[in-house]
Amino acid sequence: MEHDTFHKALEIQDDFCIGCSHCIKVCPTEALRVSGGKALLYAEWCIDCGRCFRVCPSRAIRVVDDDLDDILSYKYRVLLVPAVFYAQFEKKVPPGVINDILGDMGFSEICTVEQSADTLVEEINAYVRKAPAKPVISSFCPAVIRLIQVRFPSLIDHIMLLLPPIEVTAQYYVKKWQNSGGDPSELGVFYLTPCIAKIAAVKSPVGGYESPINGVINMDYVYNRVLHAFKNKKYPEQGKGTEAVNDAISSRGLRWPLTGGEASQIEGRALAIDGMTNVMDFLEKLEDEEIEEPIDYLELRGCDESCAGGILVQGNRFLVADNLRAEAAAAKDTHPLTGQYKQFCSASIKMDAVEPRSMVKYDKDINVAIKKMEAARMLRKILPDIDCGACGAPSCEALAADIVRDDASLNNCIFMQARFEKEGSLLVGEAIDLMEKVWGKDRFVNKEKDN
Amino acid sequence: MKLEYDVAAGDFTRAGFASSSIKKALKQLGVSPAVVKRVVIAVYEAEVNIVAHANGGRITADIEPDGINVVLADTGPGIPDVEKAMQKGFSTASKEVREMGFGAGMGLPNIKENADSLRIETEVGKGTTLYIYIKF
Ligand code: SF4
Ligand code: SF4
Numbered sequence: 026m027e028h029d030t031f032h033k034a035l036e037i038q039d040d041f042c043i044g045c046s047h048c049i050k051v052c053p054t055e056a057l058r059v060s061g062g063k064a065l066l067y068a069e070w071c072i073d074c075g076r077c078f079r080v081c082p083s084r085a086i087r088v089v090d091d092d093l094d095d096i097l098s099y100k101y102r103v104l105l106v107p108a109v110f111y112a113q114f115e116k117k118v119p120p121g122v123i124n125d126i127l128g129d130m131g132f133s134e135i136c137t138v139e140q141s142a143d144t145l146v147e148e149i150n151a152y153v154r155k156a157p158a159k160p161v162i163s164s165f166c167p168a169v170i171r172l173i174q175v176r177f178p179s180l181i182d183h184i185m186l187l188l189p190p191i192e193v194t195a196q197y198y199v200k201k202w203q204n205s206g207g208d209p210s211e212l213g214v215f216y217l218t219p220c221i222a223k224i225a226a227v228k229s230p231v232g233g234y235e236s237p238i239n240g241v242i243n244m245d246y247v248y249n250r251v252l253h254a255f256k257n258k259k260y261p262e263q264g265k266g267t268e269a270v271n272d273a274i275s276s277r278g279l280r281w282p283l284t285g286g287e288a289s290q291i292e293g294r295a296l297a298i299d300g301m302t303n304v305m306d307f308l309e310k311l312e313d314e315e316i317e318e319p320i321d322y323l324e325l326r327g328c329d330e331s332c333a334g335g336i337l338v339q340g341n342r343f344l345v346a347d348n349l350r351a352e353a354a355a356a357k358d359t360h361p362l363t364g365q366y367k368q369f370c371s372a373s374i375k376m377d378a379v380e381p382r383s384m385v386k387y388d389k390d391i392n393v394a395i396k397k398m399e400a401a402r403m404l405r406k407i408l409p410d411i412d413c414g415a416c417g418a419p420s421c422e423a424l425a426a427d428i429v430r431d432d433a434s435l436n437n438c439i440f441m442q443a444r445f446e447k448e449g450s451l452l453v454g455e456a457i458d459l460m461e462k463v464w465g466k467d468r469f470v471n472k473e474k475d476n
Numbered sequence: 477m478k479l480e481y482d483v484a485a486g487d488f489t490r491a492g493f494a495s496s497s498i499k500k501a502l503k504q505l506g507v508s509p510a511v512v513k514r515v516v517i518a519v520y521e522a523e524v525n526i527v528a529h530a531n532g533g534r535i536t537a538d539i540e541p542d543g544i545n546v547v548l549a550d551t552g553p554g555i556p557d558v559e560k561a562m563q564k565g566f567s568t569a570s571k572e573v574r575e576m577g578f579g580a581g582m583g584l585p586n587i588k589e590n591a592d593s594l595r596i597e598t599e600v601g602k603g604t605t606l607y608i609y610i611k612f
Contacts, residue, residue, distance in 0.1 A: 313520060
């Protein structure tokens, strides 16, 4: 099946976009441009990392999540809650109350996502021992998987073909429901997500897998709802909540979403790297064959401080991470459901090979691509190489590629414009027209004079 | 399309710059990952050799629609016994290998394994030039 990973997780809302170009500068795959005064997305290059969302000053990037009201079309509604969700709240908001409020919002059962970590860790260790391509790269962070698909296709066979915890946990609850004779159509499984990458991962998973998760709910939104209910004391009296709670989790599970949470539990030489720039640097090195001493396992996370720094997580990432660590230190190293998880899930924990999604930077036909690349290299020589972004492209290199693909013109570069004007080949009026095409008409109106 | 790089002797911080840039270009052209990998292994190995054992050199990559030619020319000790250097056991910097040219022949078998063709021109006391060809 052809999966459309990109549009689903985020959307640029033209009404709010002011074309400020903040987003184009942070995108790890240079998938954004400013054109006509609005941000424009090359959807097939987007890896759903959410960096653009993080820096957008006017909230023009919308998370395409599911509506909370949609849950009501299912009779029994399971909410899978990642451990970071609870770690965002101050201690005075007890987890029991949080669960009651979630129950009040319509969920029948509240379960912790990282319950599956204990089973998974054994499977991973067995997998790593046998893996032909080392280092094995964790399948945990969907933004990293997509980064590899798009930018590091040669490393694709390093991706671990085991499902991430969220899918294993989802399967567990589906099977539990089926085993108890429940009607499959009555069960709705929902995931409270800390990031948009995981929305994309659920809606269009890789590795020939269909997720049993029926909807993905925005953690930021739910955090606010819970806090609001708490502050206004709108929650059931203690012990009167109607939801079932399945919060079994071990210290291993609690650490899992943090940086080092996986690597520290994997046998052999395992490294943990967080932050998109760090991850890209490391993958570049790996691809360049520059790492001599063998590595067995790589835990790579797109966000600084991993999921504690997820874009839909509220609060300071270091505080959230510290809260989780403290919780982990107080927890047992195993939990009562581990046996059942093993029984229910170990057969269905595998996924198929992940397909590359290589960027076509110049052309699909290598004859044409070489010509275009040569042309782009010539252009690079005359472009100023200061990556100012005024042309609407994130870098001079990106503009050069856009020009040879006919997506932009050399005149978009303000330095080139100045030069052409000086040489008399471009009139000031024409230069303004060109700039208006990139940045929109409004930007070139003298607002002071108008008032 | 021609890409050219100067390689400075002893600059390990930048060793790998040429192979990494060549890799980047091949990726952007859509060359298959498996081929890119072979190019990287072969060129990186040869590039590090220049940094480690020669007095500097020059790398020229010529990318054509059907394959890549990489010429790595250095001024350096040269390889006294190419045949010996091509034997697998000599891929490490053993004392013997070092004696036969400060390890300049190191990794040759590995380069050969990854290349579709490898030609070596070498003169003791003057330098070595490797001609690597890899098909797309
Ligand atoms: S989500 Fe990430 S990859 Fe996609 S456009 Fe935004 S910054 Fe770029
Ligand atoms: S580190 Fe966690 S929160 Fe951040 S993108 Fe990856 S999975 Fe999402």
